[in-house]
Amino acid sequence: MIPSLPRPALQRHGLAAFVAVFFLFLFVPLTVVAVFAFNNADYPTPPWRGFTLDWFLSDGAGEGRTGLLHDAELLGSIGISAWVALWVTLLSVGVGTCNAFLLERFDFPGKRALALLSMAPLVIPGVILGISILAFASRLANFADAVWGVELDFLRPGLPLVILGQFCYIATIATLTIAARLRRFDRSLEEAALDLGASRLTVLRTITLPWLWPSMAGAAAMAFLMSFENFNTTLMLVGSDAPLTVLMYGRMREGATPVLNAVSLLLMLASAALALLLLARKGAQAPSGH
Template sequence: MNRPSLAWKLYIAAFYAFLFAPLLVVAIFAFNASPFPSPPWKGFTLEWFIGSGEAFGKPGVLVDPIWLDTIANSFKIAVPVALLAVIVGTVNAWVLERAEFPGKTLLSMMMLWPLVIPGVVLGISILAFFSRVANGLEEWLQTDLDFLRPGLPLVVLGQLSFILTISTLIIAARLRKFDRSLEEAAFDLGASRARVLRTITLPFLSPALVGAGLVSLLMSFENFNTTLMLVGSEPPLPITMYGQMREGATPAINAVSLLLMLGVGGIATIFALTAKAER
C-alpha cells in the first residue's frame, strides 16, 4: 500500500482545521474568566456553566432558569418530532416499498420537495396556512384554537414537514434490503401477520428506526429557519441563542454551544454505531 504523500497529509490537516478550529475556539472560551466571549484569555472558570452570577452578573447556563426553560422547550419539540417521524416514516416507507399504485413515482419525488425549499419559505407557508385554518375554524366553532397559532405544537408540525422525509428515506432504504421470503416462510408455518411484523420485520428494521429517530431528534434540536417563523412565547434553544447574540453575547453562549456540540456529537456517534451494526 502506498503511503500518503506530504501534500495529501497537509490537505487533510487543513481540511480538519477548517472544520474544527472555530468549534475548538468556542469550546475553549466557554471557560474564560471574562464577561466577553472572545480573547484575551483571563483564566479558567466554570462560572458560565454552574456559576451563581456573583462573578459576572449572570448565572451559569446549568442554573439559569432562562437557559433551562429554553433547553426544556427544545426537548418538548424534538421528542414528539422524533417519535412522529419514526411512526409516520415507517408507514410511508411501507407504502413506497410494498404498495403499487398509479402516481407512486411522482409522489416519491414530491416527498423530497420540503428538503429543497428554504426553511424560511416553508415556515412562512405553514404559518399562513394554519393561521387561515385557525381563523375559519374559530369563527365556525366559536372557540380559540391556540394549537394552530404560533407555539410549540405548530413548531412540531413545521419541523415534521421536512424531517419526515429524512426518516422515511432512512427506513425505506433498510426495508428495501429485507428478504420477503422470511415473512412468507413464517406465514407458511402459521404465524399471524401481527406476529410476523413483531418478530421478523420490526427487529430487522430496528437499526433504521433507531437511526431515523436519532437523526430526527438532532435535526429538530438544531433547526432555526423554520422554527423562527413558527415559534411563540416559548422559544427553543436556537431561537434563544439568536436573541442573546443580538442583545450582546457573553461566554454563556459559548457554554451553551459546547453543551450542544457534546450532545450532537453523542447523538451522531450513536447513529454511526447504529449504522455500523446495520451493515
C-alpha cells in the same frame, strides 16, 4: 489509477493537505467556542483572560455572572427544545416507517409522483417552509373562527406549530433512511413465517421490525438532533415559549456572554456522545465473520 500502484508525491501531499485543511475548517471554530466557555471575561471571544468555571457554575452573586446551571431561562429553553424534539422524533419515525412500507411494498397509481412530492420539503428553504406553514395555518384558524366560532389555538404560532413545521421535512429524511433498509430486506423470510402459520402482525413484530430497528434508531437520533438544532423554520413558527436556538439568537443580538459558549460546549459533547453510542451499537450488531 490502480490502488496498489504508488501515487505521485504531489498527489499524496496534496490529498493530505486537503484533508488537513478540511478538518481545520471543521473543528477550529468548535474548538474556539469550547475553549472560551472557560474564559474569565464577560465576552465570548479572544483575548484569553484566564480560566474560570463561572459560566457553568456561578449563581450570579459574585461578579454578576450567571452560569448555565443557574440560568433558569436557558435551562427552560433546553427543556422546551427537548420536548419539541421528542415529539418530532416520535412522529417522524412513526410516519416515516409507514411511508417506507407504502413506497416499498405497494403499487398504486401516482406512486412515483407521490414519492417525488414527498421529497419537496428537502429542497425548500427552512424560512420559506416556515412562512408557508404559518400563513396556511393562520388562514385555517381564522376561517374556523369566523365561520364556526371555533378557536384552533394549535394553528396559531406556538410549540404545536413548531412541531408540525419541523415534522414536515424531518419525516421525509426518516422515510428515506428506513426505506433504504427495507429495500434490502429478504421477503422470503416473511413468506416462510406465513407458511408456518404466523399471522401478519406476528411476522411484522418478530421479523420485519427487528430488521428495521437499526435504521429506525438511526432515524430517531437524526430526527432528534435536527429538531433540537433547527432555527430557520422554528423562528417563523414560535410563540412565547422560545426553544434554545431562538433564545440563543435573541441573546446574541443583545450581546453574548460566554454562557452561550457553555451551552454550545454541552451540546457538542451530548451530540458526540450520541454519535459514539450509535457507532458502538452498530459495531456490536455487526457480524463477527466466523
